[in-house]
Amino acid sequence: MIRIFIFEPLLAGTPNPGPFCIKLETALRLAGIPYETSYTTNPSQGPKLKVPFAEIDGRRMGDSTLILNHLKSVVRFDLDVKLSPAERGQSHALQRLIEERLYFVVLYSRWMEDANWVVIKGLYFGMMPLPLRHLVPRLARKSVRNTLHAQGMGRHKRDEIYALGAADLNAMSDMLGDKPFFFGAEPSMADTSAYAMLITIIGPSLQSPLKQAALSHPNLVAYTERMGELYAGAGRKLKLAA
Ligand SMILES: N[C@@H](CCC(=O)N[C@@H](CS)C(=O)NCC(=O)O)C(=O)O
Numbered sequence: 001m002i003r004i005f006i007f008e009p010l011l012a013g014t015p016n017p018g019p020f021c022i023k024l025e026t027a028l029r030l031a032g033i034p035y036e037t038s039y040t041t042n043p044s045q046g047p048k049l050k051v052p053f054a055e056i057d058g059r060r061m062g063d064s065t066l067i068l069n070h071l072k073s074v075v076r077f078d079l080d081v082k083l084s085p086a087e088r089g090q091s092h093a094l095q096r097l098i099e100e101r102l103y104f105v106v107l108y109s110r111w112m113e114d115a116n117w118v119v120i121k122g123l124y125f126g127m128m129p130l131p132l133r134h135l136v137p138r139l140a141r142k143s144v145r146n147t148l149h150a151q152g153m154g155r156h157k158r159d160e161i162y163a164l165g166a167a168d169l170n171a172m173s174d175m176l177g178d179k180p181f182f183f184g185a186e187p188s189m190a191d192t193s194a195y196a197m198l199i200t201i202i203g204p205s206l207q208s209p210l211k212q213a214a215l216s217h218p219n220l221v222a223y224t225e226r227m228g229e230l231y232a233g234a235g236r237k238l239k240l241a242a
Contacts, residue, residue, distance in 0.1 A: 002035040003055040004028070005046065010123050013203035015231065017123065019103065021052045022196035024064040029234035030187055031077040041124065079189045087183050091190040094175065094182065097168055098197045104153035105165030106200055109208035111144040116206045166213035173217040180226060187230060195227035
């Protein structure tokens, strides 16, 4: 039995506030792997102290990529089966760009932009009793600031951060071109990562230069809508089969 632990879908405009939760769910849905869902607000319950995490045959695992790698060998699915070795290399590089670089621009835009922080704070911590409701978000924001600094993104100026994000989105738009999905007519693993980050940027009402940059690429917008339909459709199919 596969149970995934993800954030509650509280943020309008996106299936989940956490892009890695969306990536994991999208991959499971596209592969047709049945799973059950538990909502958590607490990354420290996961073995990597991050969300998402999963319980597979009684064993807890963390990290969307490691969970999917494990499932690939256990359940024997491969969303990249039609990719050539060169495409697999490009897919790997694209996923790392999205998850290890662009993600930190997203993190900055959510947690460091004051207007967005107000929304995020209410969403994640608004239900806490006083005085925790004031204390915990302050500590959490400080921790994200430290993470951004340690990773490197937080050392840049605001306009430099968004220029780096816009360059990543440019590269994604150029790679996608007029194809339906990143590696052709069918979605592959890179699409789970790309969709997750793009809907995180484009979907919610949170504003930032990163969102403006994403919206300036009609092919990325159309792609996000296309993947969104697939995500929802696969979910419906899964529900009927369960
Ligand atoms: N590489 C991880 C990244 C997961 C991740 O960064 N999750 C964030 C939420 S989007 C988290 O749990 N952050 C809490 C923290 O870092 O304390 C994956 O692919 O699952």
